[in-house]
Amino acid sequence: MIRKRTVALLRNAFAWLLSLFMFVPLLLIVVNSLKDRVHANAMSMRLPNKPEWSNYSVVIKEGKLVGSFFNSLFYAGLSTALGLLLAAIAAYVFARNRTRLNRAMYLFVILGIAMPINFVTTTKVMQMTHLMNTRLGIIVLLAVVSVPFGVFLIHGFVGSVPRELDEAGIVDGCSPLKLFYSVVLPLLAPVLVTVAILNFMGGWNDFVLPLYYLNSSDKWPMTLAVYNFFGRFQVNWNLVSADIVLTTLPVIVIYLLGQKYIISGMTSGSVKG
Amino acid sequence: MLRNKTYPYYFTWPTLLLYAVFFVVPGLIGFYYALTDWNSYSDEIRFIGLDNFRTLFSSGENYMGYIFNTLKFTVATVVLKTVFGLLFALALNEGIRLKGFHRVMIFMPSIIPMLVVGLIFKSVLNPATGLLNESLRAVGLDFLAQKWLVDAHWAFKSIIGVDTWKGVGYIMIILLAGLQSISRTYYEAAEIDGAGAWHKLRAVTLPLLAPALVVTTVLNLLYGLKVFEAVYVLTNGGPGYATDVLYTAIFKEFSLGRYGVGTALSSLLFLVMTVAGYFVVRLMAREEAEA
Numbered sequence: 192m193i194r195k196r197t198v199a200l201l202r203n204a205f206a207w208l209l210s211l212f213m214f215v216p217l218l219l220i221v222v223n224s225l226k227d228r229v230h231a232n233a234m235s236m237r238l239p240n241k242p243e244w245s246n247y248s249v250v251i252k253e254g255k256l257v258g259s260f261f262n263s264l265f266y267a268g269l270s271t272a273l274g275l276l277l278a279a280i281a282a283y284v285f286a287r288n289r290t291r292l293n294r295a296m297y298l299f300v301i302l303g304i305a306m307p308i309n310f311v312t313t314t315k316v317m318q319m320t321h322l323m324n325t326r327l328g329i330i331v332l333l334a335v336v337s338v339p340f341g342v343f344l345i346h347g348f349v350g351s352v353p354r355e356l357d358e359a360g361i362v363d364g365c366s367p368l369k370l371f372y373s374v375v376l377p378l379l380a381p382v383l384v385t386v387a388i389l390n391f392m393g394g395w396n397d398f399v400l401p402l403y404y405l406n407s408s409d410k411w412p413m414t415l416a417v418y419n420f421f422g423r424f425q426v427n428w429n430l431v432s433a434d435i436v437l438t439t440l441p442v443i444v445i446y447l448l449g450q451k452y453i454i455s456g457m458t459s460g461s462v463k464g
Numbered sequence: 465m466l467r468n469k470t471y472p473y474y475f476t477w478p479t480l481l482l483y484a485v486f487f488v489v490p491g492l493i494g495f496y497y498a499l500t501d502w503n504s505y506s507d508e509i510r511f512i513g514l515d516n517f518r519t520l521f522s523s524g525e526n527y528m529g530y531i532f533n534t535l536k537f538t539v540a541t542v543v544l545k546t547v548f549g550l551l552f553a554l555a556l557n558e559g560i561r562l563k564g565f566h567r568v569m570i571f572m573p574s575i576i577p578m579l580v581v582g583l584i585f586k587s588v589l590n591p592a593t594g595l596l597n598e599s600l601r602a603v604g605l606d607f608l609a610q611k612w613l614v615d616a617h618w619a620f621k622s623i624i625g626v627d628t629w630k631g632v633g634y635i636m637i638i639l640l641a642g643l644q645s646i647s648r649t650y651y652e653a654a655e656i657d658g659a660g661a662w663h664k665l666r667a668v669t670l671p672l673l674a675p676a677l678v679v680t681t682v683l684n685l686l687y688g689l690k691v692f693e694a695v696y697v698l699t700n701g702g703p704g705y706a707t708d709v710l711y712t713a714i715f716k717e718f719s720l721g722r723y724g725v726g727t728a729l730s731s732l733l734f735l736v737m738t739v740a741g742y743f744v745v746r747l748m749a750r751e752e753a754e755a
Contacts, residue, residue, distance in 0.1 A: 199559045206560050209552060210569035213633065216584050217572065219595055223587075234587045234595060281479035288471035296480060298745055303487055305741025307690050309730040310714060311723050312490040312497055320485075335486040338479060343748065357470065367470055396577035398693055403718065414579050418697070421583055428587060439580050446575045450568055453575065458638045 217439075224432035231429035246433040250420070254434050258409060259416035263441075265326065266401075266412055267394030270333035274390050275383060277334060278341030283371060283379075285342070286349035287357070297346065303339030310403050317404060324406050332400050337390045344456060348382035349375070385456035388449045392442055413438045491734045498728035504721025516728035526705045527729065530713040537624060537695075537709060538688030544628045545684050546677065549635030554669075556636075557643045567637065574634040582697025585626045589613050616706045619699050623707060627694045631687070635680045642676030643669070682744055689737060 215236070223231045225242040250256060285297040313332070314323065322328030352375060360374040376383075398414040405411060408419070417438045424430050446453060498516055502509045520527040552570070560566060573581060588595045589612035597609040612622040650668045659667065670677075692711035695701065701708035701716070708716075710733055717726030 202555055202559050203561060205555050206562075206566045209556075210566050213570050213573055213629075216588055216595070216629075217576075219588065220584055232593065234590065234593050235598060236595065277479040277482060281476040284471045284473070284475045288467050288473075290468075292473070293476075296476060298749060300479070300483055301748065302738065302741050302745050303483065304748075305686055305737050305744050306487065306491060307730070307733050307737050308487070309490045309494040309727065309734055311718055311726040311730055312494045313486070314718075314723075315493065315497070316486060316490050331482065332486060335482050338483050338487075342479075361470060367472055367475070370470065371475070392575060396575075396579075398577065398579045403715075414577055417583070418579055431583065435580050435583055439576055442575055442577070443572075446572070447568070450571070454567070454571065454637055457574075457634065458641050 220432045220435050223428055224436050226429050228427055228429055231432065232426070234428055243429065246429050247437070250430050250433045250437065253424075253430070254416055254420040255408070256413070256416065256434070256437060259411050259413050260437075262326070262410060263395055263412040263414070266329050266333060266397075267391045270330045270337065270394045271387050271390040273330065274334035274337035274341055275387055278338050278386065279345055279376065279379065279383065280371060281338075282342045282345035283349055283375060286346045287354070297342070301339050301343045301346075303336075304343065306339075308336070310399070314403070323404060324410070326410055328404055329400055329410075329412075332404070333390075333394045333397060336400075337386075337393060341386045341390065344386055345379065345382050348379060352378045381452075382456075384449070385452040388445060388452050389456050392445060392453070395442055491731075491738070494727050494731040494734060497724065498731045500724050502723040502727065504723065512724070516724050519725055520728055520732075526708070527713065529705065530708045530710055530729075531732075533620065533707065534689060534691070534709040534711075536620070537627075537691055538685060540624045541627055541631065541688050541691075542681055542684040544624065545632050545635045546680060548628065548632045549639050549680065550673075550677075552632065552636045553639035553643055554665075557640065567640075570633040571637055572633070573630045576630070578630065578693035579697055581626065581630050582694060585622075585629075586613065586698060589622055589626075613699055614703065616703045619703060620707045623694055623698050626698060627691070630694075631684070635684070638680050638683075639673065639676055642673050646672045678747075682747075686737070686741075686744075689733065 219234065219236060222236060222238060223234055224246055225244070226239040227243050230237075230239065281296075281300065285293045285300075317323040317328055317332075320328075322331060356374055356378070357370060360370045365374065395412075396414065397412070398418070401410075401412055401415045405415070408416075411419070417434045420434050421431050497509075499511060499513060500509045501512045501515075519525060556563070556566060587593075589597075591597060591609070591611040591614060594612070596612070600606065600609045610618045612618050646669065650672070651664055654664050654668050690711060691709055692715070695707055695709050695712050696715065699707045701712050710729060714726045714729050717723070717729065
């Protein structure tokens with residue numbers, strides 16, 4: 192009995208230790224974002240004497256954060272919508288009409304989960320489609336990159352929507368498109384939310400696509416802006432920290448609100464009960 | 465066929481078209497451009513045969529080192545994330561209060577942009593003022609304090625460490641879900657047979673966890689071969705070229721305007737990963753059909 196309780200105590204202590212280990216580096220940034228320059232350069236966990244909220248206003252102005260915030264929102268939001276739509280309709284047809292061709296196309300699309308992007312030749316395609324250094328270009332690429340995993344997740348879910356509903360819809364005289372968006376799509380809501388959150392976070396966190404394909408700084412998203420800011424203000428860790436906090440805050444908020452969907456999405460397809 | 469009318473093929477065309485044009489076509493035309501001298505200095509693109517690949521494999525260049533680094537990173541992160549992920553999952557599987565809270569905390573680094581994690585650890589690993597060395601000195605372990613990202617001996621290990629810190633929570637969550645799906649009855653049966661903790665782990669847990677372990681390994685493998693941001697932000701390949709991996713080398717070729725060589729490197733990766741991906745995808749599709 193005592194042994195059991197010691198084990199339980201140790202387990203809980205370990206859990207706290209682990210949580211702390213994951214959280215301390217993040218806390219470090221928050222703490223230092225509120226210090227003045229001299230104290231922040233030591234980058235210690237010591238709490239600031241008096242919180243310097245002005246760091247945030249400086250960063251927002253110097254780092255052009257308002258513009259890049261809306262860029263990020265625009266890229267992540269629109270690419271999520273486009274990617275979701277593309278993935279949902281394809282996954283729906285692949286799952287419902289199981290011909291050899293659709294099966295092959297399904298495998299072809301989810302092969303993208305493993306396929307690496309050839310960034311160099313993608314420039315060629317971007318030039319040919321006149322999307323180089325454009326906002327639309329980034330949105331299209333982000334959406335396309337999200338399609339394989341989206342198709343995979345949604346395809347698995349469509350199977351659980353009873354086909355009888357489709358038949359009822361047809362009897363009621365639905366066109367194929369109407370059947371999809373007014374009968375099936377609402378029933379896919381749980382998986383669509385999961386895919387949407389994953390896509391949005393992927394779009395928000397992405398750094399590589401804009402690094403390759405956006406030269407003008409007024410089109411930069413938060414990630415690229417913060418990297419650039421770091422290059423200019425390396426010695427001002429208080430400002431860099433504040434910039435990091437502002438970049439990360441939206442993702443953390445989405446994560447805390449939607450963690451149920453995120454965790455189920457990121458682990459689904461991997462564990463079958 | 466009624467089915468082709470209700471679920472028409474043309475519904476999938478926009479998806480297939482965009483996916484093909486922006487994802488697959490760049491991969492495929494890479495095999496042609498890898499055989500050319502395509503660069504940013506001239507508009508003319510000439511066919512030069514296997515010269516780019518000769519450059520990649522010549523002993524005077526560092527490219528083999530980058531490939532080797534990529535493999536080293538991949539193997540190291542697969543092993544570390546799996547071992548620690550499994551260890552953490554086993555420890556947290558039962559008897560934990562505030563389980564939801566701990567899960568949220570441990571998963572947190574996985575959702576933060578790698579770029580941000582990189583910047584944070586540039587500070588934490590700073591040799592003079594970083595939190596890690598400061599803490600080591602505070603508890604009297606000065607000899608363990610290293611020039612983490614600066615010293616060629618430690619830089620790559622540090623990158624692997626940071627990446628493991630970020631990724632281990634994700635792996636743990638998958639394995640935890642796998643552990644929870646194992647029925648208690650197996651353990652009860654094993655206990656009746658007189659199995660100890662070690663025996664139960666080997667005879668019950670690990671075999672039943674195998675499918676989840678396969679998935680985490682595949683995920684880590686695919687991620688490891690494609691690693692870019694972790695290296696780019698933490699060291700940008702330095703000191704010298706000691707920590708460059710495939711994708712950072714490709715970016716450098718791209719920045720220098722040497723598109724031909726960059727494409728050749730990309731195409732190598734594309735070939736290997738697409739072939740490997742074919743088997744992965746077959747596996748994923750099969751599991752789904754069974755479920």
